[in-house]
Amino acid sequence: MPNRGSTALPAEVHAPILGSRVVDWPDEAACTRFAAQLALQPALRDAFVELHGPLGAGKTTFVRHLLRALGVTGRIKSPTYAVVEPYALQGLAISHFDFYRFDDPREWADAGFRDAFAAPGLKLAEWPERAAGMLPVADLQLFIEPLEHDTRHVRIVAATARGLALL
Numbered sequence: 001m002p003n004r005g006s007t008a009l010p011a012e013v014h015a016p017i018l019g020s021r022v023v024d025w026p027d028e029a030a031c032t033r034f035a036a037q038l039a040l041q042p043a044l045r046d047a048f049v050e051l052h053g054p055l056g057a058g059k060t061t062f063v064r065h066l067l068r069a070l071g072v073t074g075r076i077k078s079p080t081y082a083v084v085e086p087y088a089l090q091g092l093a094i095s096h097f098d099f100y101r102f103d104d105p106r107e108w109a110d111a112g113f114r115d116a117f118a119a120p121g122l123k124l125a126e127w128p129e130r131a132a133g134m135l136p137v138a139d140l141q142l143f144i145e146p147l148e149h150d151t152r153h154v155r156i157v158a159a160t161a162r163g164l165a166l167l
Contacts, residue, residue: 017157018164025152031058032065034154039069043165045092046120048136050128053144058152059126062144063096066124070094079126083111093121099130108134139163 025031038044051059060078067076072087072094079085079098087094095116108114108131117123117136128135140163143155158167 017159018161019158019167021156021167023154023156025058025154027150028061031062031152032069035062035065036069038166039066041166043139043162044070044122046122047139047162047166048117048123049125050135050138050141051124051126051144052128052141054146057144057146059142059144060098062142063124063126067094067096070122083107084113084116093119095121095123097123097125097128097131099125099127102127102130105134140166 023034025034051062053059064076067087070092071089076087077085079096080100083098083102085096087096097113102108113131113134125131125135125138128138137159139158139160141157141159143157145153145155147153156167158164
């Protein structure tokens, strides 16, 4: 018999936290260094990374620094209107998603996102909560909180073995 007074969510809704850490980026250079260190991790090649934070937190800035550290050249633009921007490096496919304007779950199937997330490669998603219930479990979640003087407080959560390796 279900406990009707319980507000607990089923275990399958939220992945377990296997590990976490907190870092502060006192400036953009610290964000750049963090992205460069993450780019060196072999487990990143097939990871799914979620980026959480309010508008202006630095999610897209972090992605730009990470993509540069991975070797992407040329213009790196926000996928706010396109929803996804693909990048291809030799031996590495990268998909940068921005679900901020994602409104219709039918768009998920129509756009082929299920296939995109099933394919090998790095997936980076801003505003993943807008596609809740459709996304796979993220390997790594970055919760970016802007503070005074351009400082960012970042909580990093690993929810998979791959995420733990990246942590």
